[in-house]
Every structure is written in structure tokens, then in C-alpha cells.
Amino acid sequence: MIRVGVNGYGTIGKRVADAVAAQPDMEVVGVAKTQPNFEAHTAVERGYPMYAAIPERAPLFGDAGIETAGVVDELVADADVIVDCTPSGIGAENRSLYTSYNTPAIFQGGEGSEVAQVSFNARSNYDDARGADTVRVVSCNTTGLSRIVAPLEEEYGVEKVRATLVRRGGDPGQNSRGPINDILPNPIEIPSHHGPDVKTIFPDLEIDTMGLKVPATLMHVHALNVTLGSDVTAAHVRQLLEGESRVYVIPEGLGLDGAGKLKDFALDAGRPRGDLWENCVWGESIAVEGRDLYLFQAIHQESDVIPENVDAIRAMTESADADESIERTNRTIGIGLAGDPSGFNESDRVGVETADD
16 A cells, blocks of 8 residues: 655645545545645545644644644655645755655646656656656646647657647636736747646657636636648547547537536536546547647646646556556546546545545
8 A cells, every 4th residue: 555645735735635545555644734724624524634734833733623643744754655736836845855754756747847857647658757756747738738749649640739728817716816807928938838848748849839828717728739740630530539538529519618618517427626637628629631630628727637646656656557557547536437527436436435525
């Protein structure tokens, strides 16, 4: 049993903890928080031992009625792998703590690539992370792009990727983020940081990216143009993507014409927190002219990296190969079942004793 600690229990951390708890070969030995807010109370209700991320704040948890199991140093010492889900920039500051206890650590895409030995996407470069001491799971957007590039590269070859990313202004709980009533080139410089980040997974890939920030909280939307290495048909590309377990090709006729309806669909399907772990590609957007492929996809920024964190744990501990890990993760959290985002299957849930949101 792999003992996993989660440092940071916010948007990503709480989802990572639940996904790890669902795995038959892992257990959550504890989570760390900086303050006893509502998420800390939720963690305790789910049965996760609570650790104070800032030792001098430990008394605040007791004052709020939350019993702590210790401070974050003790969590790091007790874990086989620590998953750092702290805000961007904090993970890099925490690296020395993990190194001091010789505890392998996973960082998130908000950190620079230099924070870890490997930038990771399970579909694209699982084996590069085998036995690594530090791994960075790339950002939600880079994850979404990598999941598309990998099968296209394998099947046809890829000469060039051009992507325009329409990015949500902030997550639902980030009420300090903007814009409120604007559309911002973000960044104004070209390329955006997303292209170079994808190249940490595909070093030889030719990719240009542009980014926009819009007043929405639901999902990102990508407009992709990929020049392939050979002539193909739209039908063949669609069939290829439908065979990818972490890509959901949206069928025509469902009326899912935007991110808002996709989120409603996920909630109606019983997905915890309305999460969509898969890339959501509009099937009718897939078009080919010669060797140029065009498509739209939606990326749920709060959840698409969650299965990647689980797979990174197995890669680092060398406890499963890529196919075994991806299949197990998919099955236990309910990814890609019958091509329909239908949420956790009760028969497949392992290690989760409490109901999700």
C-alpha cells in the first residue's frame, strides 16, 4: 500500500485526496492545511488526518474544533510520496522540506518545470517518471493539449500545432480574480507560456499558442489547428480520439453546445463536484483540409489533472506500468465508462467510505 500525503487541500488537493482514497493500492495518510476553513472541516469529515501546514498556526485548528495529527513535517516523514497541491510558487519553496526527508514529491503545473526532474502526462511520457524523486504534473491546459497531441503524433505524425486558448478568469471560488467585464489577451506576448510547457512533454514539437482570458469560471476552451504528417479524414481522426480513454468526443444531438451545459451534464450524471476529468472534444468540430486538422475542445481546469497525479504516484514508485496504472485509475474514479461521463461507479469505488459532494 502506497502511503500518500497531500500538502494543500484546496481546489486540486481535495480532488487528489479523494482520487487517491479510491485506489486499491494507495491510502491517504494525511492532508495539510494552512488554516481551519470549511475545506479543513470537510477533510476531517472524510476521515483524512489533518496536519498544520504552518506549525505556529496549529492552535487555530484546535480552537476551531479540528483535531490535528501533527505538523506538515510529520506528514512528509510518514508518507511514501507527497503530493504538493499548494498555490503556485509555494510548491517550489516546499521542495527543500521534501528533500530533507527523502520523500518523493509531486508538484503541480503552476510551478516552473525546473522544480522537478520530469514534467509528466500519463498518456505521453509515463515511463520518464519511473523511479523519479520529483515530478511535475503539467497544468490543466498542457494536460489537455498533450492528450490530443500524443495519439495524433503516434498515428499520423505532427508537423505543427497552433492553439488559441480561451481561458476562464478564475475558478469558482477565486472571487478576487478577473476580468469582470472584459476580454484580455493573456499574455499579450506570443507565444503564451502554454506552448513551451507542452514542449517539456514533447521536446521536438513545433507548437505556437495564444491565450485569452474571459469573465467565466467554468472551463477553458481550445481552438486547435494541427498540421499532420499525412493526409487523413475527419472520420478517421474522430475514431482515433474516441479510442482515447481520457478524451470524450461529444456526440451531436445532445445539445452540449458550451461549457455551461457540459457542467450541467456532469452534475446531472452524478459526477462529484461536476468534474470532467476528460478532454471534451466537440465531435462536429473535427474537420480536416488536406493535412490540417481543426477542432474545439473544453478543459475542466479543476479536475483534468487529477488522474495524472494518481498515475504519477505509481510511476514514481514503479508499482505499475503505464497501461496498468491508467486503466486502474480510470476504473476506480469512473473515467471514460462507455464513452459517457457518468461519474463514480459504486461497484468500482475502492477505499472511499464517505459519499462525495
